[in-house]
Amino acid sequence: MTEKFSPAVMTLLDEAQALTRQNIQIELGTKKVGYIRHGQSRQIKNDDGSITIDVTDSTNVDYTVSHELLHLLLLQQGYPQIRFNLTTGEELLNRQLWATASELYNVVSHVVIGAQQQELKLVDEQVQAQYLAGILQEVPAEEKADRLVVFRTLALLDTLVFYRGDTTTFDQQFEQRYPAAYHGAQALYQVIANKSIDSPFTFRRALVNLFAAFDPWLTSVGLATTNHNQLITLDGVFSPRQQRLEVRQVFEILHSELNVREGGKSAYIGLGKNDQQNTFVLAAPAGEKQSAEFFKKVYGQSVQEFMQEQQIPFMERK
Known part of the structure; x- marks a missing residue:
C-alpha cells in the first residue's frame, strides 16, 4: 500500500521502522466519510513484535497515517508517557478517569505532532476543512443538562491545538453551537499555549499544568474532579x-x-x-x-x- 503515500509519509515510515526496529504495516479501510478525526486510525502490536497501523477511513491517508506514525515516534524519542499504576477499586470509574487522562495527554502530544505535520506540509486548506467538518459532524451542538460537556470541551480543545489557536474559520460558529464547551476549551488552551512545547521537559510541564487546570474547570461545571496529579503516573x-x-x-x-x-x-x-x-x-x-x-x-x-x-x-x- 505504500505507493498511496506522499514522500513525506514514506520518510516518516522509514524513520519509525528504524527506531522501533520492527516492521510496520499499514492497512487501509475502504470507508471514506469525507472528513477526518483522530479516531480513524490505531496502532496494533502484533504477536511477532511488528506493528500494524489500521486506518479505518481513507478520506486523507497522508494526514491520518502521518499522525499515527508521529505518535509512534514520540514514544521512541524520549517523550514521557502516562501510566495507570493505581486503581480506585471501581472498574467503570477507572476507565472514565484513564480515558480523560489519555485525552489530555493526546492534546499535548498533538501540539508536537501538529507542528511536525506543518513542517512536512501535510496540513493544507483541504485538511483544515476536513478537520472542521469532522468536528461539526461528530460533536453535537450543546443542549441543556446533557452529559457530553467533557467530551465536547476536550474535542474543542484538540481543535484549538490543531488550528494553533487561530479561530478565524469557526469562532462565531462555535460560540453559537458550543458556547459553554468552547469557553472551557479556550481557557484550557491558554494553559498549554503560553509556553513552547518542543522537548520532553516542556511536554511534561505542559501536561502537568493541564492536569492541574482540568479539575478547577470540572468544578466550575458541577462535575467531580479527577485528581490526575495523584492518580496518573507521568x-x-x-x-x-x-x-x-x-x-x-x-x-x-x-x-x-x-x-x-x-x-x-x-x-x-x-x-x-x-x-x-x-x-x-x-x-x-x-x-x-x-x-x-x-x-x-x-x-x-x-x-x-x-x-x-x-x-x-x-x-x-x-
Whole structure:
C-alpha cells in the first residue's frame, strides 16, 4: 500500500521502522466519510513484535497515517508517557478517569505532532476543512443538562491545538453551537499555549499544568474532579544535577487511599516537590519495621540510583 503515500509519509515510515526496529504495516479501510478525526486510525502490536497501523477511513491517508506514525515516534524519542499504576477499586470509574487522562495527554502530544505535520506540509486548506467538518459532524451542538460537556470541551480543545489557536474559520460558529464547551476549551488552551512545547521537559510541564487546570474547570461545571496529579503516573524528566540529588530533596512519598493496580497492595505515591505530580508508585514491604527501613533507604538514595533500582522509567533533560 505504500505507493498511496506522499514522500513525506514514506520518510516518516522509514524513520519509525528504524527506531522501533520492527516492521510496520499499514492497512487501509475502504470507508471514506469525507472528513477526518483522530479516531480513524490505531496502532496494533502484533504477536511477532511488528506493528500494524489500521486506518479505518481513507478520506486523507497522508494526514491520518502521518499522525499515527508521529505518535509512534514520540514514544521512541524520549517523550514521557502516562501510566495507570493505581486503581480506585471501581472498574467503570477507572476507565472514565484513564480515558480523560489519555485525552489530555493526546492534546499535548498533538501540539508536537501538529507542528511536525506543518513542517512536512501535510496540513493544507483541504485538511483544515476536513478537520472542521469532522468536528461539526461528530460533536453535537450543546443542549441543556446533557452529559457530553467533557467530551465536547476536550474535542474543542484538540481543535484549538490543531488550528494553533487561530479561530478565524469557526469562532462565531462555535460560540453559537458550543458556547459553554468552547469557553472551557479556550481557557484550557491558554494553559498549554503560553509556553513552547518542543522537548520532553516542556511536554511534561505542559501536561502537568493541564492536569492541574482540568479539575478547577470540572468544578466550575458541577462535575467531580479527577485528581490526575495523584492518580496518573507521568514519567519524570530530570537534569543530570537532579539525578544526583537525594530522593528526599526531589520527592514527597505519600501513602494513598488508592491501591497498586497490579497486586492490589496499598500504594505510596512519589509526588514531585516542584509540581506535585505522581512520578512513581511503590508498594511498601509488609510490616512496620520493614517499611520504615525501606523508606529510610529510599529517601537517602540518589534519584538516579533509586529509579534504576526500582526499574522506574525516566528521561534525562537535555
